[in-house]
Amino acid sequence: MKIDFTLNGEQREIDVTPMSRLLDVLRCDFELTGSKEGCGEGECGACTVFVDGKAVNSCLIPVAQMQGREVRTVESLASNEMLSDVQQALIKFGGTQCGICTPGIAMMASAALEAEPNASRARMRELMAGNLCRCTGYQLIIDAVISAAEARRRHG
Amino acid sequence: MTKPGHSFVGHSVNRVDGHAKVSGRAIYVDDISMPGMLHGRTVRSKVAHGTLKDIVFDAAFDWSDITTVTAKDITGPNFVALMEEDQPALVPMGGKIMHHDEPVALICGPDKSKVDAAMAHIDQQVDELPAVLSIDESRAANTLLYGDDNIFKAYTLEKGEGLDEAFAAADHIVEGEYFTGAQEQMYIETQGMIAHWQDESLHITGSMQCPYYIHNAMKSLFGLEDEAVVISQAVTGGGFGGKEEYPSMLAAHVALLAKKAGAPVKIIYDRSEDVAATTKRHPCLVKHRLGLNAHGEIVAADVDITFDGGAYVTLSPVVLSRGVLHSIGPYKCPTLRVVGRMMATNTPPHGAYRGFGAPQTTFAYERQIDKAARVLGMDPVEFRLRNRLNLGDETATGQILKNSVASEKVVREVMAQAEKEPPNDICMPKAVQDVKRGRGFALYYHGAGFTGSGEDRLKGRVAVAVNKQGEFEVRSASTDIGQGAFTIFTQIAATTLGVDVANVKVVQPNTKMVPDSGPTVASRTCMVVGGIVEQAANGLKEKLQAYGESKGLDCGDVLALAEAHAKDVGELAFETTYKSPPGIHFDDQTYRGDAYPCYGWAACLVDVAVDPDTYEVTVERCIHAVDVGKAVHPIIVKGQIEGGTMQALGWALWESVLYKNGKVMNPSMTDCIIPTAMEAPELETIIVEEPYPHGPHGAKGVGEIPMDGPAAAVANALQDALGKSFDVVPMLPETIAEVLKGGPA
Structure with missing residues (x-):
């Protein structure tokens, strides 16, 4: 079936099996390999993308549901070569190690900061609880996200 | 331009892989595709112990575009070389299945969903044997799995004399029994590997900690010389030990499939296969x-x-x-x-x-x-x-x-x-x-x-080089599995050379390009291999300075010396082998x-x-x-x-x-x-x-x-x-x- 949707700001059309997972379509058909598969059951969050601005697990979504929707992937976070504040903070504070969870973490953190820019550390832990990381123990990820939030507040 | 003598050690410079990882551009094995690449799956045992009598491929299924591999396709010695020659790459017909989810056959094809579907059309005929499922059952040795006592290895460590007397004289005795269970590494990237054959040589890329372990295992399995096997590490999404030994098994499987199919083959485990079949912490x-x-x-x-x-x-x-x-x-x-x-x-x-x-x-x-x-x-x-x-x-x-x-x-x-x-x-x-x-x-x-004396036996090697473009390279088999090996190597090498960290690149480990630095394990990468990096960088610097002196150049500017050497002579590499510090002796x-x-x-x-x-x-x-x-x-x-x-x-x-x-x-x-x-x-x-x-x-x-x-x-x-x-x-x-x-x- 043919599906029209917006992908990272561009109108795209694809002919695809409707039950294909959005994650596979992004990775295989559009070669956007930034979204990762860690579990395939919505547990780890490595495949997090935005659909109409909302963070979702792309491994759980049949692509048929994307008709007319707006999809954004980790590849859209940086503009040109300029990393977003969240991405820069993840590097600076050591919030990325092996990096396989990082695209999902960067996406979820960006969504969390939009939704609750004044979240406390404890609240940020709740917001990030759908994204598993095995390397960091989460401390440096939370440091990075909270620091990005503080910087946004400072710069208005 | 950083002055010579500046130390990057002790400073948290940006990770060399940070940009690629936060932007989603880092290429892990599952992000790699090759022309004509086939997708593989592993057929696994359904019992914990038994004799494999037959593997039956359903005649009613269309196998025309599916390649199948069993132990019969292994022409060399059927084991995955590590410490002992006991673990087969695939259980042979008539051979023993020793654990649940043990590999018995392999399939691959161009259409991933068809390969998945084919898995349901493969049947195993097995004579089940009584299984030994706990430490107690193993020690009872009613069923023998190894030797005459089920003991793979035993060690005794003693110090002082008169243990019984010491306990008899003690004022208090504290006694306890402790059990710790298995633990899954649960790296977020499951295990994965790609193989292709080219002019009789085997090329493998994948998620791994120890390229030379795989190199060794593939040489043994296929009877190949050193240079006919090239193992390269893709960016690896965590290991924690879980990608130390198991990747040799997976490498054997993709290599066997690729050989028979005559095309590149990729296997990426899904999470359930990874947890069910790969190694865990010992209970x-x-x-x-x-x-x-x-x-x-x-x-x-x-x-x-x-x-x-x-x-x-x-x-x-x-x-x-x-x-x-x-x-x-x-x-x-x-x-x-x-x-x-x-x-x-x-x-x-x-x-x-x-x-x-x-x-x-x-x-x-x-x-x-x-x-x-x-x-x-x-x-x-x-x-x-x-x-x-x-x-x-x-x-x-x-x-x-x-x-x-x-x-x-x-x-x-x-x-x-x-x-x-x-x-x-x-x-x-x-x-x-x-x-x-x-x-x-x-x-x-x-x-x-x-x-013990392990590091003396390993003799880890590292080269630091100026390549043909005049750039500094650290050539080491130590993999970055997220722990930051590449970043600290650039810090150590740049500090020794007296150049900026931006002037030093760590080569992505590939057995054709890097010497064997030993495995990426045992908390040794910074302390042992980092030390070899420092020595090799020092050796390279001395050689560059000797070259500079012979040409009447300013020997304080190592970067300029490197550029001059690359331009006039070409590449220059200095390789160092690890030597244990003096006075360290252990009797195994x-x-x-x-x-x-x-x-x-x-x-x-x-x-x-x-x-x-x-x-x-x-x-x-x-x-x-x-x-x-x-x-x-x-x-x-x-x-x-x-x-x-x-x-x-x-x-x-x-x-x-x-x-x-x-x-x-x-x-x-x-x-x-x-x-x-x-x-x-x-x-x-x-x-x-x-x-x-x-x-x-x-x-x-x-x-x-x-x-x-x-x-x-x-x-x-x-x-x-x-x-x-x-x-x-x-x-x-x-x-x-x-x-x-x-x-x-």
């Missing part, structure tokens, strides 16, 4: 007895350790060795005996996991030390300080500690931090009434680098001597809160002081400590691999849980630097030590909170309920 039973005198000193120790090795030898003898060597801990003890054995069972082989045997025995001795303090009525921290090893003291193997001991410093640092206000971000919900709270402590050490037969060139030291304090109705445990505070010699990159070191701490807390409280008849029953992230950011406490991490004279800039290992002690600190805190002894890992709510009921723990 371990420790019986530990301590004799104490009335002054509060340890006078005797008698330790009996049994590990469950699973179905094949893999690396288990080395895990056993490390477990045995760490089983007395950083404490003085004049008379002791440690007996350790590694048993064969029909469980998927257990293998390398961060800590490598030490977390299991550390849990036992740090519970014992806590109980000893209780028996003596002493403060547990005071008791540890009284008995700790100090400079000049002798370890269990008779090693005299000549330098780099931080046993007191780590304790003092933790206790000072505990005086400060807690971060208080993570607490038991206020709605819970009558919360039971407790505090636990642990002190431990971890030998850095290979056990008697287990006496310098077990490790140096030790890292750590102390951990944990505050727990227990819900009195559900027995859920919240870790409200975790203070961890870890001695790393020198933090080459403080943020990377902090990340190593915190990641290891969280894996240890996870092992202690939440992570449980469930087996039934030798099969993993919870092979998913939903059922085999790991902690989320909500379970993680605000980690209070203290980096202690007690320099190791033979490490680069004083650095020693950091990767494993944070895994060793927190589980014991949790158990000690639970005893403090609930007044009962918790001697089993993991301490799930149901475990706690049973202990409180007085039933078996």
Whole structure:
């Protein structure tokens, strides 16, 4: 079936099996390999993308549901070569190690900061609880996200 | 331009792989596609023990575009080379199935969904045999899996004489039995590999820790020469030991399929296959007895350790060795005996996991030390300080500690931090009434680098070079699996060369391009390989300066010398081989001597809160002081400590691999849980630097030590909170309920 949707700001059309997972379509058909598969059951969050601005697990979504929707992937976070504040903070504070969870973490953190820019550390832990990381123990990820939030507040 | 003499060591420069990773551009094995690439799957056994009679491919299914491989397609010796030649790449017809989910056949094809569908059309005919599923059943040896006693390996470590007399003379005896369960590494990137053959040579790219282990295994399996096998590491999404030995098996499978299909083949495990089939931390039973005198000193120790090795030898003898060597801990003890054995069972082989045997025995001795303090009525921290090893003291193997001991410093640092206000971000919900709270402590050490004479046998090599473009390259087989190896190598090399970190690149490990630096394991990458990087960089610098002198150039500007050399002469490489520091001797037969060139030291304090109705445990505070010699990159070191701490807390409280008849029953992230950011406490991490004279800039290992002690600190805190002894890992709510009921723990 043919599906029209917006992908990272561009109108795209694809002919695809409707039950294909959005994650596979992004990775295989559009070669956007930034979204990762860690579990395939919505547990780890490595495949997090935005659909109409909302963070979702792309491994759980049949692509048929994307008709007319707006999809954004980790590849859209940086503009040109300029990393977003969240991405820069993840590097600076050591919030990325092996990096396989990082695209999902960067996406979820960006969504969390939009939704609750004044979240406390404890609240940020709740917001990030759908994204598993095995390397960091989460401390440096939370440091990075909270620091990005503080910087946004400072710069208005 | 950075002036010569500037040190990048001790500074948290941006990770060299940071940009690629946060932007989603880092290329992991599953992100790689090749023209004509086929997708492979592994057909696995459905019993824990049996004889494979036949594999039947359903005649009604269309196999036209599916390639199938069985053991018949293996022309060379059918085993995955590691320590022993016991583990086949595929179980042969008529051969023994030794564990559930053991590979028996392989298939591949162009259409992934059709390959998946084909899996349902393959039948195995098996004569089932009685399975050995526990340490006890293995020791009973009613069914023999290995030799005449099911023991893969045994070690005895003894010190002093008259153990029985020492116990008879002791004022107190503390006795305990401790069981720790299997633990899944749960790297977020599952295992994956791609192979293709080109002009009779085999090329493999994938997720791995040890390219040369795979190189060795493929040479043996296919009868190929060194240069006919090229193993390259893709960006790797975590390992923690889980990608030390298992990737050789997966490499064998993609290589066999690619050979028969005549096309590149990729296998990426899904999570359930990865959890069900790959290695985990060894389950371990420790019986530990301590004799104490009335002054509060340890006078005797008698330790009996049994590990469950699973179905094949893999690396288990080395895990056993490390477990045995760490089983007395950083404490003085004049008379002791440690007996350790590694048993064969029909469980998927257990293998390398961060800590490598030490977390299991550390849990036992740090519970014992806590109980000893209780028996003596002493403060547990005071008791540890009284008995700790100090400079000049002798370890269990008779090693005299000549330098780099931080046993007191780590304790003092933790206790000072505990005086400060807690971060208080993570607490038991206020709605819970009558919360039971407790505090636990642990002190431990971890030998850095290979056990005993291992580093002398390995002879790790590294080259630092100026390439044809005049750029500096570090050529090492040490993989960056997230621990930051490439970043610290650039810091060490740039500091030695006197150039900017931006002028040094670490070559992505590829056996054609890099010498064998030894495996990326055992907390050795910074301390041992980082040291070779430093020496090689120094050698290269001297050669460049000699070249500069001969040409009358300014020898202070190494970057300019490199550019001049590249332009006029071409590439220049300097290779160095590791040499053990002088005065380090270990006897592998008697287990006496310098077990490790140096030790890292750590102390951990944990505050727990227990819900009195559900027995859920919240870790409200975790203070961890870890001695790393020198933090080459403080943020990377902090990340190593915190990641290891969280894996240890996870092992202690939440992570449980469930087996039934030798099969993993919870092979998913939903059922085999790991902690989320909500379970993680605000980690209070203290980096202690007690320099190791033979490490680069004083650095020693950091990767494993944070895994060793927190589980014991949790158990000690639970005893403090609930007044009962918790001697089993993991301490799930149901475990706690049973202990409180007085039933078996």
